[in-house]
Amino acid sequence: MYRFHVTRIANEQGEIEALERAAAMGIEAYWVDACWYGNLPDWAKEVGNWYARRSDFPRGLRPISDRAHELGMKFIFWMEPERVRPDTEWARTYPDLLLHYPNDDKRHPWYRGDMLLNLGDPRAVDLAFETVSSLITEFNTDIYRQDFSGYPLDAWYAADAPDRVGITEIRHIEGLYALWDRIRAAHPGILIDNCAGGGRRIDLETLRRATVLTRSDIVDVDDEGGKAGDKVNIVNQIQCWGLGQWLADHAGLNNAFDAYATRSALCTGFMAYRDLPENEQDPEYADLIATLAELKRLRPFMDEERIGLIAPDLDKEALAAFQHHRHSDASGIIVALRGPEANADSVTLHPEYIDVGGTYQVTKWNDYRQLPATRISGAALKELAMTIAQRRSSVLVEYHRVSG
Numbered sequence: 001m002y003r004f005h006v007t008r009i010a011n012e013q014g015e016i017e018a019l020e021r022a023a024a025m026g027i028e029a030y031w032v033d034a035c036w037y038g039n040l041p042d043w044a045k046e047v048g049n050w051y052a053r054r055s056d057f058p059r060g061l062r063p064i065s066d067r068a069h070e071l072g073m074k075f076i077f078w079m080e081p082e083r084v085r086p087d088t089e090w091a092r093t094y095p096d097l098l099l100h101y102p103n104d105d106k107r108h109p110w111y112r113g114d115m116l117l118n119l120g121d122p123r124a125v126d127l128a129f130e131t132v133s134s135l136i137t138e139f140n141t142d143i144y145r146q147d148f149s150g151y152p153l154d155a156w157y158a159a160d161a162p163d164r165v166g167i168t169e170i171r172h173i174e175g176l177y178a179l180w181d182r183i184r185a186a187h188p189g190i191l192i193d194n195c196a197g198g199g200r201r202i203d204l205e206t207l208r209r210a211t212v213l214t215r216s217d218i219v220d221v222d223d224e225g226g227k228a229g230d231k232v233n234i235v236n237q238i239q240c241w242g243l244g245q246w247l248a249d250h251a252g253l254n255n256a257f258d259a260y261a262t263r264s265a266l267c268t269g270f271m272a273y274r275d276l277p278e279n280e281q282d283p284e285y286a287d288l289i290a291t292l293a294e295l296k297r298l299r300p301f302m303d304e305e306r307i308g309l310i311a312p313d314l315d316k317e318a319l320a321a322f323q324h325h326r327h328s329d330a331s332g333i334i335v336a337l338r339g340p341e342a343n344a345d346s347v348t349l350h351p352e353y354i355d356v357g358g359t360y361q362v363t364k365w366n367d368y369r370q371l372p373a374t375r376i377s378g379a380a381l382k383e384l385a386m387t388i389a390q391r392r393s394s395v396l397v398e399y400h401r402v403s404g
Contacts, residue, residue, distance in 0.1 A: 320339070
Protein backbone atom coordinates (compact mmCIF):
# COMPACT_ATOMS: atom_id res chain seq x y z
CA MET A 1 0.00 0.00 0.00
CA TYR A 2 2.70 2.49 0.90
CA ARG A 3 4.44 1.79 -2.38
CA PHE A 4 1.34 2.99 -4.23
CA HIS A 5 0.98 5.99 -1.95
CA VAL A 6 4.42 7.17 -3.07
CA THR A 7 4.75 5.90 -6.65
CA ARG A 8 1.14 5.48 -7.87
CA ILE A 9 2.14 2.00 -9.04
CA ALA A 10 0.01 -0.91 -7.84
CA ASN A 11 -0.93 -4.19 -9.44
CA GLU A 12 -1.83 -7.77 -8.60
CA GLN A 13 1.70 -9.15 -8.79
CA GLY A 14 3.21 -6.35 -6.71
CA GLU A 15 0.58 -6.67 -3.99
CA ILE A 16 1.00 -10.44 -3.78
CA GLU A 17 4.78 -10.12 -3.55
CA ALA A 18 4.40 -7.54 -0.78
CA LEU A 19 1.93 -9.62 1.22
CA GLU A 20 4.15 -12.71 0.92
CA ARG A 21 7.04 -10.71 2.38
CA ALA A 22 4.75 -9.41 5.13
CA ALA A 23 3.51 -12.91 5.97
CA ALA A 24 7.06 -14.25 6.15
CA MET A 25 7.88 -11.61 8.76
CA GLY A 26 4.84 -12.43 10.88
CA ILE A 27 2.38 -9.68 9.91
CA GLU A 28 -1.16 -10.92 10.41
CA ALA A 29 -3.29 -8.90 7.97
CA TYR A 30 -2.74 -7.35 4.56
CA TRP A 31 -4.34 -4.02 3.67
CA VAL A 32 -5.04 -2.87 0.11
CA ASP A 33 -5.65 0.86 0.37
CA ALA A 34 -6.81 3.41 -2.22
CA CYS A 35 -5.10 1.83 -5.19
CA TRP A 36 -7.45 -0.74 -6.69
CA TYR A 37 -10.48 0.95 -8.29
CA GLY A 38 -11.58 3.12 -11.18
CA ASN A 39 -9.97 3.69 -14.55
CA LEU A 40 -6.74 5.54 -13.70
CA PRO A 41 -4.24 5.31 -10.83
CA ASP A 42 -5.19 8.82 -9.61
CA TRP A 43 -7.18 7.35 -6.75
CA ALA A 44 -8.42 10.66 -5.32
CA LYS A 45 -10.25 11.48 -8.57
CA GLU A 46 -11.71 7.99 -9.03
CA VAL A 47 -13.93 7.84 -5.92
CA GLY A 48 -17.34 6.96 -7.32
CA ASN A 49 -15.94 4.35 -9.72
CA TRP A 50 -16.21 1.37 -7.41
CA TYR A 51 -14.91 -1.42 -9.61
CA ALA A 52 -11.45 -2.95 -9.83
CA ARG A 53 -9.05 -1.27 -12.27
CA ARG A 54 -8.72 -4.10 -14.75
CA SER A 55 -5.48 -2.82 -16.30
CA ASP A 56 -3.68 -3.55 -13.02
CA PHE A 57 -6.06 -5.95 -11.27
CA PRO A 58 -7.52 -8.03 -14.13
CA ARG A 59 -9.04 -10.55 -11.69
CA GLY A 60 -10.08 -7.99 -9.11
CA LEU A 61 -8.72 -8.31 -5.59
CA ARG A 62 -9.75 -11.91 -5.01
CA PRO A 63 -6.34 -13.40 -5.96
CA ILE A 64 -4.71 -11.12 -3.39
CA SER A 65 -7.25 -12.06 -0.75
CA ASP A 66 -6.90 -15.76 -1.58
CA ARG A 67 -3.12 -15.61 -1.26
CA ALA A 68 -3.38 -13.77 2.05
CA HIS A 69 -5.71 -16.45 3.39
CA GLU A 70 -3.42 -19.23 2.14
CA LEU A 71 -0.65 -17.67 4.26
CA GLY A 72 -2.86 -17.35 7.33
CA MET A 73 -3.43 -13.61 6.99
CA LYS A 74 -6.57 -11.50 7.13
CA PHE A 75 -7.49 -9.34 4.15
CA ILE A 76 -8.43 -5.63 4.33
CA PHE A 77 -9.68 -3.41 1.54
CA TRP A 78 -10.36 0.33 1.52
CA MET A 79 -13.30 2.39 0.27
CA GLU A 80 -14.56 5.94 0.69
CA PRO A 81 -18.19 5.62 -0.48
CA GLU A 82 -19.37 8.99 0.80
CA ARG A 83 -17.02 11.05 -1.39
CA VAL A 84 -17.90 11.20 -5.10
CA ARG A 85 -15.98 12.89 -7.91
CA PRO A 86 -17.48 14.26 -11.15
CA ASP A 87 -17.25 12.08 -14.25
CA THR A 88 -17.50 8.89 -12.21
CA GLU A 89 -20.12 6.20 -12.45
CA TRP A 90 -21.97 7.27 -9.32
CA ALA A 91 -21.95 10.96 -10.32
CA ARG A 92 -23.46 10.15 -13.73
CA THR A 93 -25.95 7.55 -12.55
CA TYR A 94 -27.14 8.90 -9.20
CA PRO A 95 -26.98 12.73 -9.34
CA ASP A 96 -30.10 13.06 -7.17
CA LEU A 97 -28.35 11.22 -4.32
CA LEU A 98 -25.47 13.70 -4.11
CA LEU A 99 -25.01 16.90 -2.12
CA HIS A 100 -22.94 19.78 -3.50
CA TYR A 101 -20.61 22.20 -1.77
CA PRO A 102 -21.21 25.94 -2.04
CA ASN A 103 -18.21 28.11 -2.98
CA ASP A 104 -16.38 25.02 -4.22
CA ASP A 105 -13.62 27.11 -5.80
CA LYS A 106 -12.60 28.34 -2.34
CA ARG A 107 -12.12 24.86 -0.93
CA HIS A 108 -8.77 23.13 -0.62
CA PRO A 109 -7.59 22.02 -4.08
CA TRP A 110 -7.61 18.40 -2.96
CA TYR A 111 -11.39 18.49 -2.45
CA ARG A 112 -12.60 20.85 -5.19
CA GLY A 113 -15.22 19.14 -7.30
CA ASP A 114 -16.13 16.62 -4.62
CA MET A 115 -19.76 15.76 -3.97
CA LEU A 116 -21.17 14.03 -0.93
CA LEU A 117 -23.29 10.88 -1.07
CA ASN A 118 -26.32 11.88 0.97
CA LEU A 119 -26.74 9.00 3.41
CA GLY A 120 -29.74 10.83 4.78
CA ASP A 121 -31.58 9.48 1.75
CA PRO A 122 -32.47 5.77 2.22
CA ARG A 123 -31.80 5.20 -1.49
CA ALA A 124 -28.18 6.30 -0.95
CA VAL A 125 -27.86 3.91 1.97
CA ASP A 126 -29.18 1.14 -0.29
CA LEU A 127 -26.65 2.05 -3.00
CA ALA A 128 -23.73 2.12 -0.56
CA PHE A 129 -24.79 -1.13 1.09
CA GLU A 130 -25.32 -3.03 -2.15
CA THR A 131 -21.96 -1.87 -3.51
CA VAL A 132 -19.92 -2.45 -0.35
CA SER A 133 -21.61 -5.75 0.42
CA SER A 134 -21.03 -7.12 -3.07
CA LEU A 135 -17.34 -6.16 -2.92
CA ILE A 136 -16.91 -7.72 0.51
CA THR A 137 -18.29 -10.95 -0.94
CA GLU A 138 -16.33 -10.71 -4.21
CA PHE A 139 -13.03 -10.08 -2.45
CA ASN A 140 -13.72 -12.51 0.44
CA THR A 141 -12.92 -9.71 2.85
CA ASP A 142 -12.17 -10.02 6.57
CA ILE A 143 -11.89 -6.30 7.38
CA TYR A 144 -13.72 -3.52 5.54
CA ARG A 145 -11.95 -0.18 5.91
CA GLN A 146 -14.21 2.84 5.36
CA ASP A 147 -12.49 6.19 5.00
CA PHE A 148 -14.02 9.66 5.10
CA SER A 149 -11.57 12.45 4.34
CA GLY A 150 -13.95 15.19 3.26
CA TYR A 151 -15.37 18.17 5.14
CA PRO A 152 -19.14 17.66 4.90
CA LEU A 153 -20.53 20.46 7.06
CA ASP A 154 -20.92 23.05 4.28
CA ALA A 155 -22.69 20.54 2.04
CA TRP A 156 -25.04 19.58 4.86
CA TYR A 157 -25.83 23.19 5.77
CA ALA A 158 -26.43 24.12 2.13
CA ALA A 159 -29.11 21.42 1.95
CA ASP A 160 -30.90 22.58 5.10
CA ALA A 161 -33.99 24.76 5.17
CA PRO A 162 -33.48 27.92 7.27
CA ASP A 163 -35.65 26.53 10.05
CA ARG A 164 -34.10 23.04 9.91
CA VAL A 165 -30.37 23.71 10.24
CA GLY A 166 -28.61 20.51 11.26
CA ILE A 167 -31.25 18.06 10.06
CA THR A 168 -29.28 16.93 6.97
CA GLU A 169 -26.29 16.12 9.17
CA ILE A 170 -28.46 14.20 11.63
CA ARG A 171 -30.07 12.13 8.89
CA HIS A 172 -26.68 11.47 7.25
CA ILE A 173 -25.15 10.12 10.44
CA GLU A 174 -28.23 7.99 11.09
CA GLY A 175 -27.77 6.62 7.57
CA LEU A 176 -24.11 5.87 8.25
CA TYR A 177 -25.00 3.84 11.33
CA ALA A 178 -27.74 2.04 9.37
CA LEU A 179 -25.22 1.22 6.62
CA TRP A 180 -22.77 -0.30 9.07
CA ASP A 181 -25.52 -2.21 10.86
CA ARG A 182 -26.64 -3.74 7.56
CA ILE A 183 -23.06 -4.65 6.59
CA ARG A 184 -22.50 -6.40 9.90
CA ALA A 185 -25.80 -8.24 9.66
CA ALA A 186 -25.12 -9.39 6.10
CA HIS A 187 -21.54 -10.46 6.81
CA PRO A 188 -21.27 -12.09 10.25
CA GLY A 189 -17.73 -11.82 11.54
CA ILE A 190 -16.79 -8.85 9.36
CA LEU A 191 -14.75 -6.18 11.12
CA ILE A 192 -15.30 -2.56 10.09
CA ASP A 193 -12.28 -0.28 10.33
CA ASN A 194 -13.40 3.30 10.98
CA CYS A 195 -10.64 5.31 9.32
CA ALA A 196 -12.16 8.74 8.52
CA GLY A 197 -9.06 10.64 7.47
CA GLY A 198 -7.31 9.36 10.56
CA GLY A 199 -9.46 9.36 13.68
CA ARG A 200 -12.08 11.99 12.86
CA ARG A 201 -15.09 9.79 13.60
CA ILE A 202 -14.25 8.30 16.97
CA ASP A 203 -17.51 8.53 18.92
CA LEU A 204 -19.60 6.23 21.05
CA GLU A 205 -21.87 5.07 18.22
CA THR A 206 -19.07 4.35 15.73
CA LEU A 207 -17.18 2.48 18.44
CA ARG A 208 -20.20 0.21 18.93
CA ARG A 209 -19.91 -0.81 15.29
CA ALA A 210 -16.29 -0.43 14.25
CA THR A 211 -12.71 -0.40 15.43
CA VAL A 212 -10.07 2.29 14.89
CA LEU A 213 -7.00 1.04 13.03
CA THR A 214 -5.80 4.56 12.20
CA ARG A 215 -6.23 7.05 15.00
CA SER A 216 -4.33 9.73 13.06
CA ASP A 217 -2.76 10.56 9.68
CA ILE A 218 0.22 12.21 11.39
CA VAL A 219 2.78 10.25 9.39
CA ASP A 220 1.43 11.79 6.20
CA VAL A 221 1.71 15.26 7.68
CA ASP A 222 5.30 14.91 8.85
CA ASP A 223 6.71 12.20 6.63
CA GLU A 224 10.47 12.38 6.20
CA GLY A 225 11.22 10.16 3.24
CA GLY A 226 9.38 7.19 4.69
CA LYS A 227 10.83 7.45 8.19
CA ALA A 228 8.91 8.88 11.12
CA GLY A 229 10.23 12.22 12.26
CA ASP A 230 10.79 12.92 15.92
CA LYS A 231 7.64 15.05 16.12
CA VAL A 232 5.62 12.07 14.87
CA ASN A 233 6.88 9.95 17.75
CA ILE A 234 5.98 12.59 20.33
CA VAL A 235 2.53 13.04 18.78
CA ASN A 236 2.02 9.27 18.92
CA GLN A 237 2.93 9.34 22.60
CA ILE A 238 0.41 12.12 23.24
CA GLN A 239 -2.35 10.39 21.29
CA CYS A 240 -1.80 7.08 23.06
CA TRP A 241 -1.69 8.92 26.37
CA GLY A 242 -5.04 10.58 25.78
CA LEU A 243 -6.96 8.01 23.78
CA GLY A 244 -5.59 5.08 25.77
CA GLN A 245 -7.22 6.37 28.95
CA TRP A 246 -10.67 5.42 27.66
CA LEU A 247 -10.26 3.35 24.48
CA ALA A 248 -8.13 0.21 24.65
CA ASP A 249 -8.44 -1.05 21.08
CA HIS A 250 -6.95 1.32 18.54
CA ALA A 251 -3.93 1.53 16.28
CA GLY A 252 -1.85 3.97 14.28
CA LEU A 253 0.35 4.13 11.21
CA ASN A 254 4.00 3.21 11.84
CA ASN A 255 6.72 4.09 9.35
CA ALA A 256 9.76 3.33 11.51
CA PHE A 257 10.56 0.10 13.32
CA ASP A 258 13.10 1.05 15.99
CA ALA A 259 12.07 0.50 19.60
CA TYR A 260 11.67 4.19 20.43
CA ALA A 261 9.27 4.74 17.51
CA THR A 262 7.16 1.61 18.01
CA ARG A 263 6.93 1.99 21.79
CA SER A 264 5.93 5.63 21.32
CA ALA A 265 2.90 4.27 19.45
CA LEU A 266 2.35 1.17 21.58
CA CYS A 267 -1.28 0.00 21.53
CA THR A 268 -3.31 -3.03 20.48
CA GLY A 269 -2.51 -2.68 16.78
CA PHE A 270 0.48 -2.01 14.54
CA MET A 271 0.18 -0.91 10.91
CA ALA A 272 3.37 -0.89 8.83
CA TYR A 273 2.93 2.18 6.65
CA ARG A 274 5.92 1.82 4.36
CA ASP A 275 7.72 -0.67 2.18
CA LEU A 276 8.98 -3.57 4.25
CA PRO A 277 12.66 -4.57 4.37
CA GLU A 278 13.32 -6.97 1.51
CA ASN A 279 15.87 -9.26 3.16
CA GLU A 280 18.00 -9.83 6.22
CA GLN A 281 20.77 -7.62 4.84
CA ASP A 282 18.51 -4.57 5.24
CA PRO A 283 19.51 -2.94 8.55
CA GLU A 284 15.85 -2.48 9.48
CA TYR A 285 14.95 -6.13 8.98
CA ALA A 286 16.01 -7.16 12.48
CA ASP A 287 14.16 -4.19 13.99
CA LEU A 288 10.91 -5.17 12.29
CA ILE A 289 11.21 -8.81 13.39
CA ALA A 290 11.88 -7.63 16.95
CA THR A 291 8.97 -5.17 16.74
CA LEU A 292 6.47 -7.83 15.72
CA ALA A 293 7.70 -10.32 18.32
CA GLU A 294 7.46 -7.69 21.05
CA LEU A 295 4.02 -6.46 20.07
CA LYS A 296 2.62 -9.99 19.98
CA ARG A 297 4.17 -10.74 23.36
CA LEU A 298 2.79 -7.54 24.91
CA ARG A 299 -0.61 -7.62 23.20
CA PRO A 300 -2.38 -9.32 26.15
CA PHE A 301 -1.52 -6.30 28.28
CA MET A 302 -2.83 -3.68 25.86
CA ASP A 303 -6.46 -4.27 26.84
CA GLU A 304 -5.57 -3.92 30.51
CA GLU A 305 -5.62 -0.69 32.48
CA ARG A 306 -3.30 1.97 31.07
CA ILE A 307 -1.68 4.26 33.61
CA GLY A 308 0.20 7.41 32.74
CA LEU A 309 3.42 7.84 34.73
CA ILE A 310 5.12 10.78 32.98
CA ALA A 311 3.11 12.79 30.47
CA PRO A 312 4.68 13.35 27.03
CA ASP A 313 5.48 16.93 26.10
CA LEU A 314 5.44 18.08 22.47
CA ASP A 315 7.61 21.10 23.22
CA LYS A 316 10.28 19.49 25.38
CA GLU A 317 10.45 16.09 23.65
CA ALA A 318 11.70 14.78 26.97
CA LEU A 319 10.98 11.74 29.11
CA ALA A 320 7.61 10.01 28.97
CA ALA A 321 6.46 6.84 30.72
CA PHE A 322 3.38 4.66 31.07
CA GLN A 323 2.25 1.35 32.54
CA HIS A 324 -0.26 -1.38 31.69
CA HIS A 325 -1.33 -3.48 34.67
CA ARG A 326 -3.24 -6.77 34.68
CA HIS A 327 -5.05 -7.16 37.99
CA SER A 328 -5.89 -10.84 37.54
CA ASP A 329 -2.31 -12.01 38.06
CA ALA A 330 -0.51 -8.84 39.27
CA SER A 331 1.57 -8.55 36.13
CA GLY A 332 2.21 -5.78 33.67
CA ILE A 333 4.62 -3.66 31.69
CA ILE A 334 6.32 -0.32 32.23
CA VAL A 335 7.72 1.71 29.34
CA ALA A 336 9.99 4.74 29.62
CA LEU A 337 10.92 6.84 26.58
CA ARG A 338 13.77 9.32 26.36
CA GLY A 339 13.10 11.90 23.67
CA PRO A 340 15.64 13.44 21.29
CA GLU A 341 15.94 16.62 23.38
CA ALA A 342 15.87 15.06 26.85
CA ASN A 343 18.96 15.98 28.86
CA ALA A 344 18.19 13.75 31.85
CA ASP A 345 19.09 10.09 31.43
CA SER A 346 17.58 8.81 34.68
CA VAL A 347 14.20 8.94 36.37
CA THR A 348 12.44 7.23 39.25
CA LEU A 349 9.01 5.89 38.40
CA HIS A 350 6.22 5.00 40.81
CA PRO A 351 4.05 2.37 39.10
CA GLU A 352 0.63 1.68 40.54
CA TYR A 353 -0.88 -1.51 42.03
CA ILE A 354 2.49 -2.83 43.21
CA ASP A 355 2.47 -4.91 46.40
CA VAL A 356 5.40 -3.50 48.35
CA GLY A 357 5.51 -6.66 50.48
CA GLY A 358 5.64 -8.99 47.51
CA THR A 359 8.38 -10.29 45.21
CA TYR A 360 8.35 -9.76 41.45
CA GLN A 361 10.14 -11.34 38.55
CA VAL A 362 11.31 -8.56 36.26
CA THR A 363 12.67 -8.65 32.71
CA LYS A 364 14.22 -5.48 31.34
CA TRP A 365 14.77 -4.54 27.70
CA ASN A 366 17.07 -1.72 26.61
CA ASP A 367 15.43 -1.02 23.27
CA TYR A 368 15.27 -4.56 21.81
CA ARG A 369 18.19 -5.93 23.88
CA GLN A 370 16.91 -8.26 26.57
CA LEU A 371 18.67 -8.44 29.94
CA PRO A 372 18.57 -11.50 32.22
CA ALA A 373 15.43 -11.83 34.34
CA THR A 374 15.81 -10.92 38.01
CA ARG A 375 13.70 -10.96 41.16
CA ILE A 376 13.20 -7.78 43.13
CA SER A 377 11.07 -6.72 46.04
CA GLY A 378 7.78 -4.94 45.54
CA ALA A 379 9.23 -1.96 47.40
CA ALA A 380 12.04 -1.69 44.83
CA LEU A 381 9.59 -2.00 41.94
CA LYS A 382 7.40 0.69 43.49
CA GLU A 383 10.43 3.04 43.46
CA LEU A 384 11.77 1.96 40.07
CA ALA A 385 14.97 3.72 39.03
CA MET A 386 15.26 3.80 35.24
CA THR A 387 18.33 4.82 33.25
CA ILE A 388 18.13 5.39 29.49
CA ALA A 389 21.66 6.00 28.33
CA GLN A 390 20.92 7.39 24.87
CA ARG A 391 18.52 9.97 23.56
CA ARG A 392 15.71 8.74 21.32
CA SER A 393 15.76 5.42 23.12
CA SER A 394 13.57 3.44 25.49
CA VAL A 395 13.41 0.88 28.28
CA LEU A 396 10.71 -1.75 28.71
CA VAL A 397 10.13 -3.58 31.99
CA GLU A 398 7.92 -6.66 32.19
CA TYR A 399 6.93 -7.70 35.71
CA HIS A 400 5.00 -10.51 37.38
CA ARG A 401 4.38 -11.04 41.08
CA VAL A 402 5.73 -14.42 42.17
CA SER A 403 5.09 -14.24 45.95
CA GLY A 404 3.44 -12.06 48.52
